[in-house]
Amino acid sequence: MTTLAFQDLYPDELGHCYGCGKNNDHGLQIKSFWEGKETVAHFEPRPEHTALPGYVYGGLIASLIDCHGTGSAAAAAYKANGRDMGSEPALRFVTANLNVDFLAPTPMGETLELRGKIKEIKEKKVIVEITVFAKGKACAKGSIVCVKMPASMMPS
Amino acid sequence: MTTLAFQDLYPDELGHCYGCGKNNDHGLQIKSFWEGKETVAHFEPRPEHTALPGYVYGGLIASLIDCHGTGSAAAAAYKANGRDMGSEPALRFVTANLNVDFLAPTPMGETLELRGKIKEIKEKKVIVEITVFAKGKACAKGSIVCVKMPASMMPS
Numbered sequence: 001m002t003t004l005a006f007q008d009l010y011p012d013e014l015g016h017c018y019g020c021g022k023n024n025d026h027g028l029q030i031k032s033f034w035e036g037k038e039t040v041a042h043f044e045p046r047p048e049h050t051a052l053p054g055y056v057y058g059g060l061i062a063s064l065i066d067c068h069g070t071g072s073a074a075a076a077a078y079k080a081n082g083r084d085m086g087s088e089p090a091l092r093f094v095t096a097n098l099n100v101d102f103l104a105p106t107p108m109g110e111t112l113e114l115r116g117k118i119k120e121i122k123e124k125k126v127i128v129e130i131t132v133f134a135k136g137k138a139c140a141k142g143s144i145v146c147v148k149m150p151a152s153m154m155p156s
Numbered sequence: 157m158t159t160l161a162f163q164d165l166y167p168d169e170l171g172h173c174y175g176c177g178k179n180n181d182h183g184l185q186i187k188s189f190w191e192g193k194e195t196v197a198h199f200e201p202r203p204e205h206t207a208l209p210g211y212v213y214g215g216l217i218a219s220l221i222d223c224h225g226t227g228s229a230a231a232a233a234y235k236a237n238g239r240d241m242g243s244e245p246a247l248r249f250v251t252a253n254l255n256v257d258f259l260a261p262t263p264m265g266e267t268l269e270l271r272g273k274i275k276e277i278k279e280k281k282v283i284v285e286i287t288v289f290a291k292g293k294a295c296a297k298g299s300i301v302c303v304k305m306p307a308s309m310m311p312s
Binding site: 013016019021024025050052053058059096105149 | 169170172173174175177180181182183202204205206207208209210211213214215216218219220222223250251252253254255256257258261305306308309310311
């Protein structure tokens with residue numbers, strides 16, 4: 001049995017995100033999973049995702065934290081409601097605030113690991129803290145405040 | 157006479173960034189300019205830069221703020237030193253902290269305008285506040301703490 005990623009369980013109409021949509025062929029297609037109480041995603045930066053030569057571009061790191069964060073928020077909300085992820089109606093979160101500390105230059109050529117911890121969970125708001133590791137070293141730390149997607153944003 | 161963007165005045169070896177490098181064919185190639193005391197950049201999201209259908213992906217917005225911010229920091233540092241941007245030795249900044257408030261969903265199909273204000277400038281640290289507008293409406297607001305690039309990151 002293969003475990004599906006959080007993002008693979010988003011409904012099709014919510015699967016177009018550049019960062020994590022399974023239906024975005026040009027995008028990053030980030031995949032997040034539970035690992036105990038933490039959420040985990042891995043991503044290998046492409047050669048073009050460089051900042052200065054040899055280092056990963058900060059915007060990519062912020063993007064990974066953003067999509068791993070909203071995915072983790074959705075997964076945590078399903079869990080808190082005792083529901084299977086992917087069941088209807090969809091619980092989907094968007095970002096209200098994203099705060100990233102860049103702790104050390106992130107080397108290219110490594111698979112990055114993102115580990116998320118759910119710090120707060122309310123019906124309409126979830127806060128996730130995410131650390132980005134390269135070769136076991138913490139290179140960035142992010143905090144993301146996710147809010148339930150407004151009904152006005154839902155594709156009709 | 158054409159005014160060159162901040163990023164076009166980075167030395168070639170520092171022009172590979174995915175967000176703003178003139179030498180990155182796959183990247184976003186953000187271009188920033190002075191407009192009075194503010195810095196300005198415009199960017200038209202590509203069709204794949206979607207979040208939910210109809211809205212721009214937050215990671216792109218964070219990326220634009222990041223690169224417009226470090227570019228603005230460099231330009232402000234040259235100005236504070238009474239130097240022409242592009243003169244040697246290069247002054248280049250990297251991001252220590254990036255904090256973005258997403259104020260409203262950002263519509264696709266619009267050219268985004270980023271306006272930066274230099275809030276603090278010291279020799280090794282510059283803080284820039286940036287607002288992202290779509291059709292004149294503020295959709296996101298970011299604060300970025302930029303620090304002078306460590307010598308260890310300079311390409312040899």
